[in-house]
Amino acid sequence: MPDTCRIIALANQKGGVGKTTTAINLGAALAKSGRRVLLVDMDPQGNASTGLGLSAGDRRSTTYDLLLGDDPAAEGIHGTQVYGLDIIPATTDLSSADVDLMSSGGRSRVLQRRMTELLADRQDYDYVLIDCPPALNLLTINAMVAAKSIIVPLQSEFFALEGLSQLMLTLREVRASANDALRIEGIVLTMYDRRNNLSQQVESDARETLGDLVFRTVIPRNVRLSEAPSHAMPVLDYDPGCAGAKAYLDLAAEVIQREG
Ligand code: ADP
Ligand code: MG
Numbered sequence: 001m002p003d004t005c006r007i008i009a010l011a012n013q014k015g016g017v018g019k020t021t022t023a024i025n026l027g028a029a030l031a032k033s034g035r036r037v038l039l040v041d042m043d044p045q046g047n048a049s050t051g052l053g054l055s056a057g058d059r060r061s062t063t064y065d066l067l068l069g070d071d072p073a074a075e076g077i078h079g080t081q082v083y084g085l086d087i088i089p090a091t092t093d094l095s096s097a098d099v100d101l102m103s104s105g106g107r108s109r110v111l112q113r114r115m116t117e118l119l120a121d122r123q124d125y126d127y128v129l130i131d132c133p134p135a136l137n138l139l140t141i142n143a144m145v146a147a148k149s150i151i152v153p154l155q156s157e158f159f160a161l162e163g164l165s166q167l168m169l170t171l172r173e174v175r176a177s178a179n180d181a182l183r184i185e186g187i188v189l190t191m192y193d194r195r196n197n198l199s200q201q202v203e204s205d206a207r208e209t210l211g212d213l214v215f216r217t218v219i220p221r222n223v224r225l226s227e228a229p230s231h232a233m234p235v236l237d238y239d240p241g242c243a244g245a246k247a248y249l250d251l252a253a254e255v256i257q258r259e260g
Helices: 019-032 047-051 063-068 092-102 110-118 138-146 160-177 197-213 223-231 243-257
Strands: 006-010 037-041 086-088 127-131 149-155 183-190
Touching: 006 019, 006 138, 019 037, 019 047, 019 127, 019 149, 019 183, 019 223, 019 243, 037 047, 037 063, 047 223, 063 092, 063 110, 092 138, 110 138, 138 160, 149 160, 160 197, 183 197, 183 243, 223 243
Parallel strands: 006 127, 006 149, 037 086, 037 127, 149 183
Antiparallel strands: none
16 A cells, blocks of 8 residues: 555544545545545445445455455455446444454554555555444544544534534544544535525534635535435436536545645
């Protein structure tokens, strides 16, 4: 794994804020821009895997095997139809990994170790995106230890900022104990409704308190984004002209720009 490989975890302990939607569509947009992208599905619900067209039967080897199998087999990496984007899929058995990891030594570093082994002879990934579960559990901690940075999707609603303090506490703990270089890549406002005062309020509060950490791009509430996964496509393929597709292309451009 080359130093230039950027490992980014999509993290927020709240469910339904747009982690998986962002993992799929940012991943697709980066891949469309010619970047080599690997998505690691760390959520037992496996929504990113399904949304990218991997039926349960197609998942030969999964994130569970990567973490707890005898050998971090390269067969865990599955190709997709999406601009050469690869994925390590998840199935429901990953829900027991949280407990199974408890008994392994260096339990918060398992993903980091396994991914380093797995990617040792794969020099070609520019980005690894890790889709975290909606909890600050051992799976999320593993993702944060393995990552170089995190992207935090923030739903444009009233309690959004309050949930952040708990995440920041975890971030500080991870920095102190295992990964002092972990950065916040950015915070992305999702499900933004321009006509709604509350969305605007959340945005101005977020920009005021968090400054440049907040991506300029906001992801609008767009029904095409919620429809696309049931067609096993990223929104870029499902409806390339829609507002959601444009927003994720903009977000990808911003992420690429932050490389420098
Ligand atoms: P998480 O992974 O954080 O639990 P998801 O990405 O699965 O959240 O999103 C939760 C639900 O909201 C899903 O049904 C998804 O399709 C929908 N959704 C996510 N982002 C948007 C958006 N910008 N506009 C409309 N629906 C969205
Ligand atoms: Mg999710």
